[in-house]
Amino acid sequence: MGSDGKEIATQILPYIRVYKDGSVERLADSTIVPPLASDPETGVSSKDITVSQNPPISARIYLPKHLLDQHPKVPILVYFHGGGFCFESAFSFVETKFMNRLVCLANVVVISIEYRLAPEYSLPIAYEDCWAALQWVVSHANCDCDSDKESWISTYVDLDRVYVGGDSAGANLAHNILLRAGSEGLNNGVKIKGAFLTHPYFWGSKPVGSEMKDVEEREKSAMYTMWHFVYPEALGGVDNPMMNPVAPGAPSLAGLGCSRLLVSVAGKDLLRDRVIMYYNAVKESGWKGELELVDVEGEDHAFHILVYESENAEKLIKRLASFLV
Numbered sequence: 001m002g003s004d005g006k007e008i009a010t011q012i013l014p015y016i017r018v019y020k021d022g023s024v025e026r027l028a029d030s031t032i033v034p035p036l037a038s039d040p041e042t043g044v045s046s047k048d049i050t051v052s053q054n055p056p057i058s059a060r061i062y063l064p065k066h067l068l069d070q071h072p073k074v075p076i077l078v079y080f081h082g083g084g085f086c087f088e089s090a091f092s093f094v095e096t097k098f099m100n101r102l103v104c105l106a107n108v109v110v111i112s113i114e115y116r117l118a119p120e121y122s123l124p125i126a127y128e129d130c131w132a133a134l135q136w137v138v139s140h141a142n143c144d145c146d147s148d149k150e151s152w153i154s155t156y157v158d159l160d161r162v163y164v165g166g167d168s169a170g171a172n173l174a175h176n177i178l179l180r181a182g183s184e185g186l187n188n189g190v191k192i193k194g195a196f197l198t199h200p201y202f203w204g205s206k207p208v209g210s211e212m213k214d215v216e217e218r219e220k221s222a223m224y225t226m227w228h229f230v231y232p233e234a235l236g237g238v239d240n241p242m243m244n245p246v247a248p249g250a251p252s253l254a255g256l257g258c259s260r261l262l263v264s265v266a267g268k269d270l271l272r273d274r275v276i277m278y279y280n281a282v283k284e285s286g287w288k289g290e291l292e293l294v295d296v297e298g299e300d301h302a303f304h305i306l307v308y309e310s311e312n313a314e315k316l317i318k319r320l321a322s323f324l325v
Contacts, residue, residue: 012225016086018119028083030092035060042104048091049150051113051133055125059133060090062103062110067156075161075193075324076153077102078134079112080177082168082302084201084222085126085230090114098305098317106321109157111137115173123231127242130173131180138162138190159188163324164195164258167302171200175256176242182257194260196320199301202274203227204244205237209273223270246281253285260290262323264316267297294319 011017017025035046043065051057067074081088081095089095090112103110115129140149141159166174174195181192203223207213218224227238234240241250263279265272272295279293296303296312304313304320 010229012084012222012229015084015222015226016229024119026087028087030088030094032089032091033093033096035091035096038065039100042100044100044103046096046100047152051136055129055132056116057129057133057136058090058114060096060099060112060114061150061152062099062112063152063156064103064107064109067107067109073156073158075106075108075163076137076157076159077106077108077110077163077165077324078137079110080115080130080164080166080170080173081112082166082170082199082201082305083117084226085123085169086118086226094305094308097308101308101317102321105318106324108163108324109152111153118230123234124242126173127176130177134164134177134181135187139187141188141190159190161193161325162190164192165198165320166200167198167305169201171197172202172243175200175202175245178256178258178261179251180257182255183251185257192258194262194323195256195258196262196264196323197275198264198304198316198320199266199269199271200263200275200278202243202245202271202278203238204247204274205239208277211270211273245278253282254287256282256287256289258289260323261287262292262294262320264294264296264320266299266301266303267295268300271301 006019006021009018009020015028017027035048037045045063046060048058048060051059081090095112099110099112113130113133115126138159140153164174164177174197178195212218224238227243238244239247241247263275265275283291296316299312304316307313
């Protein structure tokens with residue numbers, strides 16, 4: 001039973017609980033906050049927009065303070081938030097705090113996508129939402145000032161400098177978007193200049209590095225149970241290429257559709273060794289782009305968002321900002 005007396009169907013603690021009546025309790029969500037015309041700390045402006053009515057996709061878009069007074073257009077980052085594909089939001093306090101700081105330091109426009117979450121919308125819906133949102137952004141390259149176009153993108157963005165990025169599950173989304181962009185291409189022939197994957201949520205059936213070795217322990221881990229919860233129909237389970245990009249039969253990483261890639265890991269993160277394996281696999285794949293690894297010792301998963309006042313968080317955000325040129 002839950003605290004309100006309802007019968008629990010399934011739960012992954014401390015993240016999410018689903019009741020037998022179909023209701024969902026997201027235990028790890030950060031508070032939802034409104035956009036601001038001017039963030040008091042950074043001066044960044046933000047607003048919430050509709051990307052698509054069908055499917056229903058929304059986003060929060062951010063504009064640097066001094067961009068209103070300058071004429072040269074700037075890059076855009078299309079960002080996918082983390083949260084195991086089933087919690088958190090582009091509109092949450094921690095995501096908005098992170099976005100404001102990143103936009104201020106990088107002097108770029110950022111659009112953070114509010115994709116649909118499991119279990120109400122099981123994967124691959126989030127992948128489809130993020131792809132549709134990216135395609136909508138780059139459709140502004142042929143902007144006839146249609147009513148469905150966003151003026152902040154049309155006015156301020158240089159679509160020759162499109163970036164994608166994400167943290168945790170959002171970095172997993174970004175990786176899969178890059179592969180799709182490499183194979184299918186984007187609207188109007190737009191190319192993705194670069195991407196950053198921060199502590200990407202990858203997993204697999206076979207242990208890597210310091211991961212737990214016991215099969216039963218692995219199958220009880222949040223990494224394993226979360227994937228089966230959000231994508232119950234995934235062929236191959238945790239060895240589906242969307243979760244395990246180095247699994248047998250996975251698409252070649254040489255096909256990543258960007259020219260620059262920044263991968264970040266944290267020293268205390270259980271996913272660290274697997275992400276380093278991914279970095280090495282990209283390096284050895286024949287991919288022709290510029291590749292970099294950032295390894296922050298002494299920190300845990302998504303620390304730059306969850307422990308945002310720390311010195312290391314500030315350093316990592318500055319490094320991500322400097323990548324967006």
